[in-house]
Amino acid sequence: MTDEVSQHGFETLAIHAGQEADPATGAVVPPIHPASTFRQDGVGGMRGGYEYGRSANPTRTALETCLAALEGGTRALAFASGMAAEDTLLRTVCGPGDHVVIPNDAYGGTYRLVAKVAARWGLEWSAADVTDATAVQAAVRPGQTKIVWVETPTNPLLNIADLDALAALTRDAGARLVVDNTFASPYLQQPLAHGADVVVHSTTKYIGGHSDVVGGALVVLDAELAAELAYHQNAMGPVAGPFDAWLTLRGAKTLAVRMDRHCDNAERVAALLSGHPRVVEVRYPGLTAHPGHELAAKQMRRFGGMVSFRVAGGEAAALEVCERARLFTLAESLGGVESLIEHPARMTHASAAGSPLEVPPDLIRLSVGIESADDLLADLRHALGS
Numbered sequence: 428m429t430d431e432v433s434q435h436g437f438e439t440l441a442i443h444a445g446q447e448a449d450p451a452t453g454a455v456v457p458p459i460h461p462a463s464t465f466r467q468d469g470v471g472g473m474r475g476g477y478e479y480g481r482s483a484n485p486t487r488t489a490l491e492t493c494l495a496a497l498e499g500g501t502r503a504l505a506f507a508s509g510m511a512a513e514d515t516l517l518r519t520v521c522g523p524g525d526h527v528v529i530p531n532d533a534y535g536g537t538y539r540l541v542a543k544v545a546a547r548w549g550l551e552w553s554a555a556d557v558t559d560a561t562a563v564q565a566a567v568r569p570g571q572t573k574i575v576w577v578e579t580p581t582n583p584l585l586n587i588a589d590l591d592a593l594a595a596l597t598r599d600a601g602a603r604l605v606v607d608n609t610f611a612s613p614y615l616q617q618p619l620a621h622g623a624d625v626v627v628h629s630t631t632k633y634i635g636g637h638s639d640v641v642g643g644a645l646v647v648l649d650a651e652l653a654a655e656l657a658y659h660q661n662a663m664g665p666v667a668g669p670f671d672a673w674l675t676l677r678g679a680k681t682l683a684v685r686m687d688r689h690c691d692n693a694e695r696v697a698a699l700l701s702g703h704p705r706v707v708e709v710r711y712p713g714l715t716a717h718p719g720h721e722l723a724a725k726q727m728r729r730f731g732g733m734v735s736f737r738v739a740g741g742e743a744a745a746l747e748v749c750e751r752a753r754l755f756t757l758a759e760s761l762g763g764v765e766s767l768i769e770h771p772a773r774m775t776h777a778s779a780a781g782s783p784l785e786v787p788p789d790l791i792r793l794s795v796g797i798e799s800a801d802d803l804l805a806d807l808r809h810a811l812g813s
């Protein structure tokens with residue numbers, strides 16, 4: 428990115444960072460480069476540093492440059508999925524006998540990767556309530572803990588963690604603060620500015636934004652850590668392909684306008700649910716009654732597009748609501764333009780059953796899309812039977 432571009436605002440960066448017009452043709456959109464290998468001008472004479480498609484690819488570089496700019500990082504790396512990014516991060520920073528702290532309501536896949544996969548290779552872990560800095564502090568084992576892993580808002584309970592406080596205690600313990608920023612997106616929250624060492628994204632969600640591509644990213648400030656991660660990304664090979672990188676970059680251009688509409692609609696959905704007789708609890712950080720509301724107002728631009736709620740009547744009632752919704756499509760995932768509804772205990776968080784991360788059976792999670800808000804509200808009223 429040119430210096431001129433790096434000083435611009437978020438919306439400008441989303442459209443221009445890493446995306447200068449193609450020098451050969453003037454094309455205003457970065458090309459998809461499918462080439463797996465690049466001609467050398469004499470042995471080792473690489474053009475622009477490109478040698479082999481796993482090591483680096485120009486379309487991927489465009490996406491990585493844009494993501495680094497959006498998070499205020501020095502470098503981003505794009506992966507085949509969010510889980511590929513997480514796996515690479517864990518295996519770069521941790522070894523056998525090391526310890527990580529994860530949220531007690533972590534994304535189910537993160538829990539599974541740590542507790543079922545990395546644990547077999549000797550990684551130790553504890554789950555802590557990340558809304559409680561004292562609890563996180565108590566879970567940290569100085570010298571052994573390499574990562575304090577945080578999501579905020581958390582999934583699916585939408586709890587808010589204090590990034591500044593967690594960054595300070597993590598630094599004191601000689602560990603690294605990793606923030607999964609998938610739910611907020613860089614438009615709403617920039618963890619590196621609050622002292623995080625690594626930002627993780629499932630770009631499958633808001634950054635891609637159209638439910639048509641799976642991808643992941645890591646973003647860092649520290650150049651040495653960036654080099655170690657890039658080394659492992661190349662050594663392990665879980666890279667984003669050029670077509671996927673291109674599609675993700677295309678989505679990222681409209682992130683700001685989409686997020687604003689997701690937030691507008693989610694605020695209206697949260698207000699409807701809060702006054703509904705069949706709803707026993709609404710979890711949305713934009714509600715003043717939410718325990719993390721003030722903190723969210725401090726560290727987020729707005730409160731996001733995810734809303735979770737619990738219904739009267741237990742699991743059977745929650746399943747019925749999920750099945751009665753029409754415009755809200757019954758599906759896993761989130762962050763796309765279309766609204767989704769799901770039952771975390773049976774779907775996204777099924778693998779956490781019987782663990783400290785088990786979620787309430789009467790909980791429903793919404794990914795509020797950018798359709799007409801009135802249509803979304805009518806669909807929810809119908810699904811709730813009123």
Ligand SMILES: *Cc1c(COP(=O)(O)O)cnc(C)c1O
Nearest residue numbers: 508509510534607609629631642
């Ligand atoms: C989806 C998701 C992931 C995993 O990303 P994939 O792209 O599905 O591999 C990680 N963290 C959060 C919060 C997610 O929602």
